[in-house]
Amino acid sequence: MSIEAVIFDIGNVLIEWQPERHYDSVIGQDRRRAMFAEVDLHEMNNRVDLGHPFKETIYQTAEAYPAWRDEIRLWHDEWIKMASPAIDHSVHLLRTLRAKAIPVFALTNFGVESFAYAETQYPFLAEFDRRYVSGHMEVVKPDVTIYERVEQDCGVAPANLLFADDRSDNIAVANERGWQTHLFEHPKGWADRLVREGLLSEAEARP
Structure with missing residues (x-):
């Protein structure tokens, strides 16, 4: 898909x-x-x-x-x-995807005030097309409700979503919903996955 x-x-x-x-x-x-x-x-x-x-x-x-x-x-x-430092290669991937007009969302367990503070330190947090922040939604991963609400809000079929998370329990629920997933261990592996999916070229995926 x-x-x-x-x-x-x-x-x-x-x-x-x-x-x-x-x-x-x-x-x-x-x-x-x-x-x-x-x-x-x-x-x-x-x-x-x-x-x-x-x-x-x-x-x-x-x-x-x-x-x-x-x-x-x-x-x-x-x-x-x-909550530092930024993972620069991942930030590069986020920005490169958006530069290619590929919609990029955030789905994160994060407090309301701590996220607002993080935005003052990390400008890229304001660069997503959609942001799903648990503190505002009052539900956290891996509760299935947060995944359902993402699907309802963004209107993209689960099979057409690609989700990267560092926790296997969060990934498991996304898999059960039919999302495509990537268990994040390092940014190079995530970059390679984006290349395999045809979303970025090898040159674009390099930091």
């Missing part, structure tokens, strides 16, 4: 998202492991991705774990250091 639109996840596809790496650099690996074992920070972040207030959600969690209060607050205060 021919591809009519390409869908990018954002975290670890267009922007590196590595909270553990940042905490390791700030408090050391041993303390980071102890904190993550005691506090489910990814569940906290999932609530932000569902549309809960960014700072309030994190600071309330910090107050619930006073031994880790300052460290947990870093999830908000130094968030951009966890």
